[in-house]
Amino acid sequence: MAKRIDVSGLSAYYGSHLAIEDISMTVEPRSVTAFIGPSGCGKSTFLRTLNRMHEVTPGGRVEGKVLLDDENLYGANVDPVTVRRTVGMVFQRPNPFPTMSIFDNVAAGLKLNGSYKKSQLPEIVEKSLRGANLWNEVKDRLNKPGSGLSGGQQQRLCIARAIAVEPDVLLMDEPCSALDPISTLAIEDLIGELKERFTIVIVTHNMQQAARVSDRTAFFNLAAVGKPGKLVEIDDTERIFSNPSVQATEDYISGRFG
Ligand SMILES: Nc1ncnc2c1ncn2[C@@H]1O[C@H](COP(=O)(O)OP(=O)(O)OP(=O)(O)O)[C@@H](O)[C@H]1O
Ligand SMILES: [Mg+2]
Secondary structure: OOOOEEEEEEEEEEOOEEEEEEEEEEEOOOOEEEEEOOOOOOHHHHHHHOOOOHHHOOOEEEEEEEEEOOEEOOOOOOOHHHHHHHEEEEOOOOOOOOOOEHHHHHHHHHHHHOOOOHHHHHHHHHHHHHHOOOHHHHOOOOOOEHHHOOHHHHHHHHHHHHHHOOOOEEEEEOOOOOOOHHHHHHHHHHHHHHOOOOEEEEEOOOHHHHHHHOOEEEEEEEOOOOOOEEEEEEEEHHHHHHOOOOHHHHHHHOOOOO
């Protein structure tokens, strides 16, 4: 079930390096929020703090709170593995397990998590592939390796894998940057469908994409090289692209930027 994300006072470090500082924002359930901003401003880092992946990096450390509905993901009794299941992630490069079949790729997360009956697997796999708009293209070759698909198909396979476990939130870090324009549009359409069921956050360098797919847009920036990334503003996407509150946002979206 889609849940609200409520971040307060979040900072993230790599060892002694403060990468992002004091970020607070709310993301409503069943909405798409786009993260934009120049390279190195901490979009990916922040995204990874939302499912406790940041701390997997050696030296990775987080301060602050991330509430999913009412539960703090950084609470003392919270298991990070459970968090990563409820907050799914899709990466920039499609990363299906290369030796696994298409079927097993989708089933992989379910198998890890153990909360399924084996007899239910085909049904869940089909539903997830349909949900990712991939079923018709792969239904006759479910036992072939996932690595035999095109880039755009592989990315939809990764989305099918992510949604198979019914997460509350779906995080996507530049999911279309390795794809051709047709596959990109297919993923964008899919995002529009998935937001009926999930809370979605997407990082993108493509302004048109942010404008097309998102309800809200967050602009991140660095005051100077070596300084931590900060959230400059978050607002309705329409407003960010027509009349943002901060000059730096306007400069960035109109391409007048460093
Ligand atoms: N594994 C890491 N170890 C040390 N520092 C890192 C690591 N990953 C990122 N950083 C640093 O954290 C800062 C934010 O990086 P991040 O990758 O989050 O930026 P980004 O906004 O996603 O950039 P891009 O648009 O290029 O993907 C940068 O200064 C970067 O060098
Ligand atoms: Mg990044």
